[in-house]
Amino acid sequence: MAGGAGSGPGALPRPRADLAGLPPYVAGRPPSSPPGLTPYKLSSNENPYPPLPGVLEAATRAVAAMERYPDMGVTALYRALADRLDLVPEQLSAGTGSTAVLFQLISAFCGPGDEVVVPWRSFEAYPIAITVAGARGVPVPLTADARHDLEAMADAVTERTRVLIVCTPNNPTGPALRHAELDAFLDRIPARVLVVVDEAYAEFVRHADPVDGLRLLRERPNVALLRTFSKAYGLAGLRVGYLASTVSIAGAVRSVSLPFGVSAPAQAAAVASLDAQDLLSERVDALVAERDRLVAGLTGHGWRLPEAQGNFVWLPAGARTAELVAAAETVAISVRGFAGVGVRVTVGEPEANQRIVAALGPLARRAG
Ligand SMILES: *Cc1c(COP(=O)(O)O)cnc(C)c1O
Numbered sequence: 001m002a003g004g005a006g007s008g009p010g011a012l013p014r015p016r017a018d019l020a021g022l023p024p025y026v027a028g029r030p031p032s033s034p035p036g037l038t039p040y041k042l043s044s045n046e047n048p049y050p051p052l053p054g055v056l057e058a059a060t061r062a063v064a065a066m067e068r069y070p071d072m073g074v075t076a077l078y079r080a081l082a083d084r085l086d087l088v089p090e091q092l093s094a095g096t097g098s099t100a101v102l103f104q105l106i107s108a109f110c111g112p113g114d115e116v117v118v119p120w121r122s123f124e125a126y127p128i129a130i131t132v133a134g135a136r137g138v139p140v141p142l143t144a145d146a147r148h149d150l151e152a153m154a155d156a157v158t159e160r161t162r163v164l165i166v167c168t169p170n171n172p173t174g175p176a177l178r179h180a181e182l183d184a185f186l187d188r189i190p191a192r193v194l195v196v197v198d199e200a201y202a203e204f205v206r207h208a209d210p211v212d213g214l215r216l217l218r219e220r221p222n223v224a225l226l227r228t229f230s231k232a233y234g235l236a237g238l239r240v241g242y243l244a245s246t247v248s249i250a251g252a253v254r255s256v257s258l259p260f261g262v263s264a265p266a267q268a269a270a271v272a273s274l275d276a277q278d279l280l281s282e283r284v285d286a287l288v289a290e291r292d293r294l295v296a297g298l299t300g301h302g303w304r305l306p307e308a309q310g311n312f313v314w315l316p317a318g319a320r321t322a323e324l325v326a327a328a329e330t331v332a333i334s335v336r337g338f339a340g341v342g343v344r345v346t347v348g349e350p351e352a353n354q355r356i357v358a359a360l361g362p363l364a365r366r367a368g
Helices: 017-021 055-063 075-085 097-109 125-132 150-155 179-188 213-219 247-255 264-274 277-300 318-330 350-363
Strands: 040-042 092-095 115-120 136-141 161-167 194-198 223-228 241-244 312-315 333-338 342-346
Touching: 017 125, 040 342, 040 350, 055 264, 075 092, 075 241, 075 264, 092 097, 092 247, 097 125, 097 161, 097 194, 097 223, 097 241, 097 247, 115 125, 125 136, 136 150, 150 179, 179 213, 213 223, 213 241, 223 247, 241 247, 277 312, 277 350, 318 333, 318 342, 318 350, 333 350, 342 350
Parallel strands: 040 333, 115 136, 115 161, 161 194, 194 223
Antiparallel strands: 092 241, 223 241, 312 342, 333 342
16 A cells, blocks of 8 residues: 555554654755865864864773763763863753753743744854744844844744744854844743854954853843853764753753764863864964955955854855855855855865955955
C-alpha cells in the first residue's frame, strides 16, 4: 500500500505537523578553489586565527581520555567563568554552542501558543528554536539602517509574550545597541518577560556606550546573556557556549539540557582560552582594525553600509545579492548571501579582506 499517512493499519511514523514550516539553517559554504588562488571562507563568521596558546594542548589531553564521559557538572569551566564574571556558578548554563543553549532556553520557557519577540532580520537559529518549542515567533522588522526597532519591539509585547530576544551586534547586519537605549527599553518590558541578550559578538564592539550585560544582569531579574566561545575565542568547531542569568533562570535552562552535552575537549579548551586573555584581546583588536579597513575600502567605492560592530560586514545588496556572491566566488572567497536581501562578509585574513574590496567594491550601487 502506497503512502502510509493517517492512522490506519498501514500508518507510518510522522513528525509533528508544525515542523513542516521549520525554516532551514543555511550553513556558510566552503570556498571554491580555482588554481593559483588561496581560497578563503568568509561565510560563517569564523575566526581566522589558530587556537590560543595552551588550548590545543588542553583539548588534546582531554581527547586522550575519550573513553570517559565529560564532567557533567562542567565544574572547571563554570568556576573559571564565575570568577571572571563575578557570578556564582549556579548562574551559568553551558551547552554545545550558545545556539543549543538558546534552544534549551526557549523550550524551558515557552510552549504552544506562547510568543517570542525577535528582531528580524537577525540570527537564523531564532525562528528554528521557536518553532521547535511549538511557540510563535513575532518578528519585528529592523529599521532602515539595519538596527533593532526597540520602540516597535516593546509595542509587540503582549500577554502571551514569554521571551524577547535582542542580538547585539546583530547578525547578519552588524549594528550594536547602546547601553543607555537598551536600559531604557528594558524599563518598558514587563519583568515576567525573559529578555535574552545575545552577545555572540560583544568582544568586537567599539563604540562609546557598549552594552554592559553583566550590569543589566545585576540590576534586573529577567535578563539572560548568551555568550559563545565560537567567535572571538575561535572554538567554533568544538561547540561550547553559555548562558549567564539568575540562579533560577539558569537552573531551568540546565534542567532541560542534554546530559553530557559539552564534550571534555570543549570544556578544557574553553577554560584554557580564558587563561589567554591578553593574546585574545590583541587578536580581537587586529580583527577590528581589519573590519574598519574593510568598511573603509567598501565605502570608498560608494557602498553605504550599516554600522559594523561584529566580525563581519553587511552589504545591503537586495536583488544583486547573487551577483555579489558570484563575484566573491570568482576570487575564491565564499561569503554568505541572504537571497534578495544582502551579503554578509566575515572579517578574515588581510589578503581575503583586500580581495573582497577589490571584487565587491566596484559593484556598489551608485548613490543618486
Ligand atoms: C554564532 C552565533 C551564536 C552562537 O553560535 P554557537 O557556535 O552555537 O555558539 C549565537 N548567536 C549569534 C547571533 C551568532 O551569530
